[in-house]
Amino acid sequence: MPDNLPQAARTWLPRLLLLNLIVEIGIVVTGGLVRLTGSGLGCPTWPQCVPGSYTPVPEQEQSWHKYIEFGNRTLTGVVGIVAIALCLGIFFWARTRRRLLLPAGCVVLGIVLQAVVGGITVHMDLNPFIVALHFMLSMLLVTASAWLVWRGREGDGPKRPLVPTPIAVVAKIAAVLAFVVLVLGTMVTGSGPHSGDADEPARTGWDARSVAWLHADTVMLFCGLVVAVLLSLFVLRSPATTRRTWIGLLLVIGVIMLGWIVVRARGEIAAERERADEQAHGEADAAQQRHAVDLRPARARRPLGDVEPRHDLDARDHRRDQRGRGVDAGDLLDHDAGRDRIRALALVLLGHVDGV
Numbered sequence: 089m090p091d092n093l094p095q096a097a098r099t100w101l102p103r104l105l106l107l108n109l110i111v112e113i114g115i116v117v118t119g120g121l122v123r124l125t126g127s128g129l130g131c132p133t134w135p136q137c138v139p140g141s142y143t144p145v146p147e148q149e150q151s152w153h154k155y156i157e158f159g160n161r162t163l164t165g166v167v168g169i170v171a172i173a174l175c176l177g178i179f180f181w182a183r184t185r186r187r188l189l190l191p192a193g194c195v196v197l198g199i200v201l202q203a204v205v206g207g208i209t210v211h212m213d214l215n216p217f218i219v220a221l222h223f224m225l226s227m228l229l230v231t232a233s234a235w236l237v238w239r240g241r242e243g244d245g246p247k248r249p250l251v252p253t254p255i256a257v258v259a260k261i262a263a264v265l266a267f268v269v270l271v272l273g274t275m276v277t278g279s280g281p282h283s284g285d286a287d288e289p290a291r292t293g294w295d296a297r298s299v300a301w302l303h304a305d306t307v308m309l310f311c312g313l314v315v316a317v318l319l320s321l322f323v324l325r326s327p328a329t330t331r332r333t334w335i336g337l338l339l340v341i342g343v344i345m346l347g348w349i350v351v352r353a354r355g356e357i358a359a360e361r362e363r364a365d366e367q368a369h370g371e372a373d374a375a376q377q378r379h380a381v382d383l384r385p386a387r388a389r390r391p392l393g394d395v396e397p398r399h400d401l402d403a404r405d406h407r408r409d410q411r412g413r414g415v416d417a418g419d420l421l422d423h424d425a426g427r428d429r430i431r432a433l434a435l436v437l438l439g440h441v442d443g444v
Contacts, residue, residue, distance in 0.1 A: 101182055104174045105240045108195070109233040111167045116226050118160040123277075128214045130157030134207035137161075164203050171196045174236075191236055198229045216278025216292050223274055250330050255320050262313040269310050272303040314338055 122128055130144075130153035131137035137144050137158055144154040175192045178185060202225045209218045249256065279296040318334045320326075 101177055101185075102237075102240060104170070104177050105233075105237045108170050108174050108192075109230070109237050111163070111170050112195075112226070112230045112233045115160065115163050115167050116223075116230060118156075118163055119223065119226060122156055122160050123219075125153065125156055127153035127156040128219075129210065130154040131161065131210070134210040161206075164199065164206070168196065168199045168203075171199055185240075188236060188239060191232055191239075195229060195232050195236070198225060198232070202226060202229065216274075220271070220274035220278060224270065227270055251321065251326050252324065255317060255324075258313060258320075259317050262310060262317060265306065265310045265313065269303070269306050272299065272306055276300050276303050311341055314341060 122130070127150075130150045132150070133139060136142050137154065138148060144150075144158050148154050150157075171192065175189060175196060178189045178192055182188070202222065205218065205222045205225060209215065209222050212218050251259075275292060275294065276296065276299050278292045279294045279299050280291075314334065314337060318331070318338060321331045321334060
């Protein structure tokens, strides 16, 4: 912090800048908790939690999910209060650092915009693209808050480069690539089995495996650029603060990779469960079909000695009644055919006798 600031500014302004960054990171953490627990619709409306109440009510059907979602919304208010306090502190305590006032004011506006997008997310039933926009706004706010912390430790004098221009260019490319990694990460989540709600997850409709591969390739390229910049800083003996910054970034990447591995493992487990359920249903359907096939011949054939079906007996009785009343055409045909057979047999016998 520059020495030309009042004592109050040198004491409280760095704390406000750091507190602003902490609460911005905190709301990202609580937002992740909302997603992982499927509590995105814990408060089914916005800005109220339920119609007629801004806080959860005992008779809500969302169980404990309502408290997680309400906690995330409450932290949004805390973040807004801290950002407004930061703007007031810069305006009253750090008149020589008025260049920080505009970025701090953008943070306040970003918090308001983020809250509105969060409400749209609820009303859109956790549309994955709106959820992705909501997350990216949070990451932009974290980036702006981190930049404010860094700029608060510097002066407002002329810029002095700490690294050669080629390294600075590679570092800027890595920063842009980090933004691409975050966007692709939201698409992976929105296309996967756990995209924001535990019961009926809304998905992008894209192939999750293809999007995950593209995301993984981008992450590997990003990690390569970070390692290249870090090695260049050590080789050129850049200032220690710069090296520590990139080492911290590498550690953050390691934590993110660990989280990605955990999420991917959860996705594989969920996919394995779905495949097991489909296989079980398929086996049950096949067994039912085999059982139906086994029963069909038994119904088609009537073993000897079984009682003649009732409808056959009724038909036979009906024919007998018809014969008692008179002979029909069918009976006449049967009678003539029998008489012809008797006549043929008699002729055969007579011929045999003549031969003898």
